Amino acid sequence: MLILIVFACATKVQSNTTPAYDISNPSAQNYLQSHADYATDLWSRTAKAAKALDQTIQAFQNTPSPETLSAAKKQWLETRTLYSQTESLRFQNGPIDNPDTGVEGFLNAWPLDESYVDYTSEDPNAGIINNVEQYPEINRSLLLSLNERGGEENISTGFHAIEFILWGQDMSTEAPGNRPVTDFTEHPQASRRLAYLQLSSKLLVQHLEEVHTAWTDSYRKTYTAKNPQEIFTGIWTGMAMLTGDEMAGERMAVPYETKDQEDEQSCFSDSTLQDFQNNLVGIHNQYHGYEGKVGLRSIIQEHDSNMDEKITRSLQEAIDAVNNIPHPFDQSIQNEEHRPKVEIAITKLEDLSDVLVAGASSMGIRVLLEGGS
Amino acid sequence: MIIPLFLFGCIPSKTTTTSEANEELSGGAATVFDTSDKAFSLSIRGLSRSERRAFAVGNAFFNDNWITAPASADGRDGLGPLFNAHSCSSCHFKDGRAQPPTPEIPHLGFLLRLRTGTDGHPKPDPNYGDQIQDQSIPGVESEAKVAISYQPVEGMFRDGTVYSLQKPTYSLSEMKYGELSSDTVLSPRIAPGVFGNGLLEAISSDTIRNLADPNDENGDGISGKANVIDNKIGRFGWKADVPSIREQTAGAFLGDIGITSPPNPEHIFPSSQTSLFDIPTGGEPELSEGKLQRIVQYVQLLAVPARRGADTPSVKRGKKIFRNIQCASCHTPTIKTGDEHPIESLRNQTIHPYSDLLLHDMGDELADGFHSHLATGNEWRTPPLWGLGLQETVNGHTRLLHDGRARNVTEAILWHGGEAKASREHFRALSHKKRTDLLNFLQSL
Numbered sequence: 001m002l003i004l005i006v007f008a009c010a011t012k013v014q015s016n017t018t019p020a021y022d023i024s025n026p027s028a029q030n031y032l033q034s035h036a037d038y039a040t041d042l043w044s045r046t047a048k049a050a051k052a053l054d055q056t057i058q059a060f061q062n063t064p065s066p067e068t069l070s071a072a073k074k075q076w077l078e079t080r081t082l083y084s085q086t087e088s089l090r091f092q093n094g095p096i097d098n099p100d101t102g103v104e105g106f107l108n109a110w111p112l113d114e115s116y117v118d119y120t121s122e123d124p125n126a127g128i129i130n131n132v133e134q135y136p137e138i139n140r141s142l143l144l145s146l147n148e149r150g151g152e153e154n155i156s157t158g159f160h161a162i163e164f165i166l167w168g169q170d171m172s173t174e175a176p177g178n179r180p181v182t183d184f185t186e187h188p189q190a191s192r193r194l195a196y197l198q199l200s201s202k203l204l205v206q207h208l209e210e211v212h213t214a215w216t217d218s219y220r221k222t223y224t225a226k227n228p229q230e231i232f233t234g235i236w237t238g239m240a241m242l243t244g245d246e247m248a249g250e251r252m253a254v255p256y257e258t259k260d261q262e263d264e265q266s267c268f269s270d271s272t273l274q275d276f277q278n279n280l281v282g283i284h285n286q287y288h289g290y291e292g293k294v295g296l297r298s299i300i301q302e303h304d305s306n307m308d309e310k311i312t313r314s315l316q317e318a319i320d321a322v323n324n325i326p327h328p329f330d331q332s333i334q335n336e337e338h339r340p341k342v343e344i345a346i347t348k349l350e351d352l353s354d355v356l357v358a359g360a361s362s363m364g365i366r367v368l369l370e371g372g373s
Numbered sequence: 374m375i376i377p378l379f380l381f382g383c384i385p386s387k388t389t390t391t392s393e394a395n396e397e398l399s400g401g402a403a404t405v406f407d408t409s410d411k412a413f414s415l416s417i418r419g420l421s422r423s424e425r426r427a428f429a430v431g432n433a434f435f436n437d438n439w440i441t442a443p444a445s446a447d448g449r450d451g452l453g454p455l456f457n458a459h460s461c462s463s464c465h466f467k468d469g470r471a472q473p474p475t476p477e478i479p480h481l482g483f484l485l486r487l488r489t490g491t492d493g494h495p496k497p498d499p500n501y502g503d504q505i506q507d508q509s510i511p512g513v514e515s516e517a518k519v520a521i522s523y524q525p526v527e528g529m530f531r532d533g534t535v536y537s538l539q540k541p542t543y544s545l546s547e548m549k550y551g552e553l554s555s556d557t558v559l560s561p562r563i564a565p566g567v568f569g570n571g572l573l574e575a576i577s578s579d580t581i582r583n584l585a586d587p588n589d590e591n592g593d594g595i596s597g598k599a600n601v602i603d604n605k606i607g608r609f610g611w612k613a614d615v616p617s618i619r620e621q622t623a624g625a626f627l628g629d630i631g632i633t634s635p636p637n638p639e640h641i642f643p644s645s646q647t648s649l650f651d652i653p654t655g656g657e658p659e660l661s662e663g664k665l666q667r668i669v670q671y672v673q674l675l676a677v678p679a680r681r682g683a684d685t686p687s688v689k690r691g692k693k694i695f696r697n698i699q700c701a702s703c704h705t706p707t708i709k710t711g712d713e714h715p716i717e718s719l720r721n722q723t724i725h726p727y728s729d730l731l732l733h734d735m736g737d738e739l740a741d742g743f744h745s746h747l748a749t750g751n752e753w754r755t756p757p758l759w760g761l762g763l764q765e766t767v768n769g770h771t772r773l774l775h776d777g778r779a780r781n782v783t784e785a786i787l788w789h790g791g792e793a794k795a796s797r798e799h800f801r802a803l804s805h806k807k808r809t810d811l812l813n814f815l816q817s818l
Binding site (some may be wrong): 099111113115120122123153154245248249250253254257258260262263346347350368369370371 | 405406407410411414415416420422425426428429430432433434436437438440441443444447448449459460663664667674
């Protein structure tokens, strides 16, 4: 509490005595254009990966076999890798999660209640796929209409619905879920399951392409017209929210506390750690620059080199701490030997989030996290 | 953009000179500056690391959907068998206020409470218990379907402007567990916002008792009365019949989601529903002590959004009118929290809830005939008004009052009767300009 007061009042002093960061200077302008290029390129690569996923799913549908299923899973993981890198572009009214037109809820809503989608070990008749009476035809508009209906965990579309259909429930301590191919060939609802899978992968492509198109066209115009202050606020907020409220909070502290596999993000494919790692890859690329695009660091180094050192160090410590958690995450939250490593990662992510809020503040920008400082 | 931060960061300083300074800080130091749809969902600032985690974890539990037992998700099975909602957040959406169902919007955050025998010893209905649960797990019949119809109630302001209110009537169909007792009373209830409840909990019982004037000894026509439950002052619920967030939370889990917890370890089924005892449970109890504590901490740590535009001339005029026509007699503008709450940031805060947490006779038009502890069928707790102007942004509607019948603030005021009748009549007599000022003031809360 005391620290906060000192900090907040210190900001006031600073802004009275040192000139505020001049967001109209050429390097800021240059950075903001570069950031838009970075975002556009990342969404383009993500949408392309999703298209490739859709093709592997098509191939699986044409010839269901362990090989084609495995190819589809592999491409899901590839797509997920890139998607996780996009997540620092959230929380700033961008095309992904703009309150009016955002598609994030269709793409990435979780936790997913398995029994809302398909059978579970407890209930062989559960889910939209097996409920022929209520949902005689599985089609695109049905899946869209059922997403997040009547509860935040009633998820019918997106990465985790596809993940559940591809992998099935994770009943193993070492390996991910292992849905048999016969679910798609011999099971009474095999064809409905295949239809569900295909439709949800097409929706995934569609939603990701919508985001990419927005960045190349309509949103790019909005972005260019925006007050730079607002864009900077969004960029800092995205990174601070992702590391603080999301990663340290909901995605790590919750499973750490409950020790419940159901609370990890990609629980069917056991790829939760990959999600965390790539969330941080996204932040790293956004801060340090990526493939010729200038990173936020270029601004901070110039404006406040101490702050840049703090951010760079804190980011690296968070990356190291996450990399230090043994795979799979659902075991590390239960294993007494590994739990301290999860705890350290949570702390490092909270630190990083705080440092990012302070980084924003050094530019005269205020970032408000849901829970925190 | 930066100014609010200064205000917040430096509130503890004592540089203020007038009593009205900092009045935009509705929750004292537990105030946040946000006007987005997250305005009710933000924590108090400056949390310790452990509080911050409790908040994040509690938030997740608050959103968790409970599912039918048995399930692989061990920690969150045991839904129902009869229930109104799958999660806390389905009724308290974005920690804000629910609205009554319409043909397009399902029954989320609305329910009918039941009581029979109004002779001072009210009891649950023998067949349906404490409330109508309109949902059920597979293989179990839900209790009934609730339908609402509205009749127009016409009226006129003193300046000749006409208005039309709507009065609800409730009907039950598809009743699967027999008849309601002939003297059972139905009381419709809307899920209120949960933000700021930590501060209300931190008000000392003595402070609430001191606000009370049950025999109207000051002769202002207003006789606030504290509800008392097992020697504890009631603060929460439309009838102020729940003393603490913990009891409120555990009560809602049992009644609304069908989840047992340490304070309520057993399901209570009326005799018409004894077969439900054979349904598998999600553990004994279903909600662990640890999870309950996290959810309670989450609610306690939710901040209150700051006022917007408190200094504009119209809002300032509206505030004067609010006092002049006695709204402030029950909607108490300023209260200081006590120094005993377990969460330090909630202690000793000067807050502006615009509530006295007391029961008031609101007249026959709003009465539900439902007694609860010291609350009579005509009495309701003064609901806090903080955050009122952000309700539409957060929850997408402007419905108000215990049953959500009022479609906006004006209608809510016009429904005030009983002790508040004089204030309502003053409101009806105001000019259009003065009514606008008053509404602008209320929107600034």
